[in-house]
Amino acid sequence: MSTTSGAYKIWYAAGDSVFYFLPVLLAFTAAKQLKVNQFVSVALGLSLVYPSIVQLGAKNITLSFFGIPVVPTTYTSTVIPILLAVWALSYLEPLLNKIFPEAVRNIFTPLFSLMIMVPLTLIVVGPIGGYISNWLATGVSAIYKAVPVIAGALVGALWQVFVIFGVHWAFLPLALGNIAKLGYDPLLPITATAVLAQAGAALGVFLKTKDEKMKGLAGSGTITALFGITEPTIYGVTLKLKGPFYCSMIGGGIGGIIAAMAHAVATSFTMPSLLALPTYLGKGFVGEVIGIAVAFLVSAVLTYFFGVKNDQPAKTTVKPIDPKTINPNHVYAPVEGTIVPLKNVKDQVFASGAMGKGIAVVPSSDIVKAPIAGTVSALYPTGHAIGITSNNGIEVLIHIGINTVKLNGKHFKKLVKQNDHVKVGQPLVQFDYKAIKKDGYDDYYQF
Known part of the structure; x- marks a missing residue:
């Protein structure tokens, strides 16, 4: 123009x-x-x-x-x-x-x-x-x-640490002053490598993690960090997991060294991000682009291989009830399988606790057994739910699957009748959990 x-x-x-x-x-x-x-x-x-x-x-x-x-x-x-x-x-x-x-x-x-x-x-x-x-x-x-190498390494590695403590605001007047007095600033291009390092670390978490919530945070954090907003990424992902934050410091330090050695400068003030690239045009621009790319890739690779440990929650399994160790004051899990928090069940009635406190189990066995000694106080004709009142007045509701009432008894076989008195570990209902899941129903078992 x-x-x-x-x-x-x-x-x-x-x-x-x-x-x-x-x-x-x-x-x-x-x-x-x-x-x-x-x-x-x-x-x-x-x-x-x-x-x-x-x-x-x-x-x-x-x-x-x-x-x-x-x-x-x-x-x-x-x-x-x-x-x-x-x-x-x-x-x-x-x-x-x-x-x-x-x-x-x-x-x-x-x-x-x-x-x-x-x-x-x-x-x-x-x-x-x-x-x-x-x-x-x-x-x-x-x-x-x-000493551009030292300046690049320190600013690139520690910039996000400065952000955490709010110290980074003290550097921005320096950058503004440099542009006003010198016509350029060498700090802003280095800080951009630190910002993109956070994006790379978040991407590494996104690719590695098995936790759905963390994967969602890391995915959105990658995008926001690319455009210069790193606080959600830092506090929600990298710093929370610690390892990715350290990896981003390494990536940012290496990228900062490359940018500093290339003598990259900013000719106008912009917050560091991909959007700031036009302000780095001129001498050192290629080095700045390489520094940003290296910071991003190094952080992502280090995070993927070393920054994220096994984040799968430890699984608690239910073992078969041992008749020799039964305690009449205990409530036992009525089916073998893996315990999950009740709040994770895809049924708000149970997940919200409206039906009372309890747990859910992903079954590995097809027999529901009495968790307590008492009387069968409720037995649905479909066999998908059964209630027991213990000898000392405790009420337990066992619900097999979610919305399985719609099966109208298919895949269920009742082994007791209403008002029967049962002992701990006595079979109550037989069900085909594989067939239930195949028919499109979640096989969580709540009680």
Whole structure:
């Protein structure tokens, strides 16, 4: 596109306006964190980028504020000056609130806040912040140029650790400052490798895990991480399982080294993700792409082979009732098989506990036996359900399968009658659990 065309100018404004007026946005968010008046803070930020102030800075014209010289400085696209200014405001505002009565506080506190802070920022705070920004940008650039391997390894491996503790927000002003002062930033491309490493680790979990819930979390986490949103992936998948998080640190570190060695830089600020790739175009772009790909693949492969242990829940099996060890005070499982939580049963009446507490068993035997000694108090004609009341008043309901009442007794054979007195382990019902499952019914056995 021609830089003089109307379309270019309009879209450039859409992309650059936030960066140009960055002090205003930072004033708003800083005020929220420091709990000071956000509108006063925004007005303070706006004064720094006011057209006449910007023109004076560009022309290097020195103003006089009651005899005090105001150093000409341009504050568009800056970070540190407005942060320091709002921080200073957080001390001034409570002091003014104490001075002015509540009846006039809403008028005079904002008024005097601006009257004091705008000149104070232009005379003292702003220039100090500008010097700090220059020092930080120069220092980061020097370290990056001197030891890019170490910088890439540390940032790539530890970036998501910084995210967990919220420390990563301290690095973003550095990145913004680098772009404003140097025209580029070397940190953002490295952080992108760490983000894509999380996506790779989540993919490794998705491919390896047998747990349906974790597979769903890992699948969605892979997609969100590719587009820069890693918190659901970290807290829901990788950090929860620990191993994948360590694998992502290794992958991110290796990818960070590659990006740093290629001297990849970002020429505009974007949150690290696949969507940020256009901002890395230029010198080192190929190395950045390779670094991201390596971080993703290494994390995925390491996670698949080493990061996910056997996540299948341990199966509890039911053994046959031993007549020699029967305790009349115990309730025994009436069928052999594998126990599953009742909440996992695909019948909300049982899963919700509306029918009482209990368990479910995936049967490996075709005989239902009495779990307690007592009287057969309920026996459905279809044979799919039976109730027993113990000698001391305990009521137990045994339900074979889900919705198996629709079978009308098919695959069931009753071995007792209503009101029969039964002993622990006595056969009650014979059923063909394989045939029931073949007919399309879940073979869970609930009691």
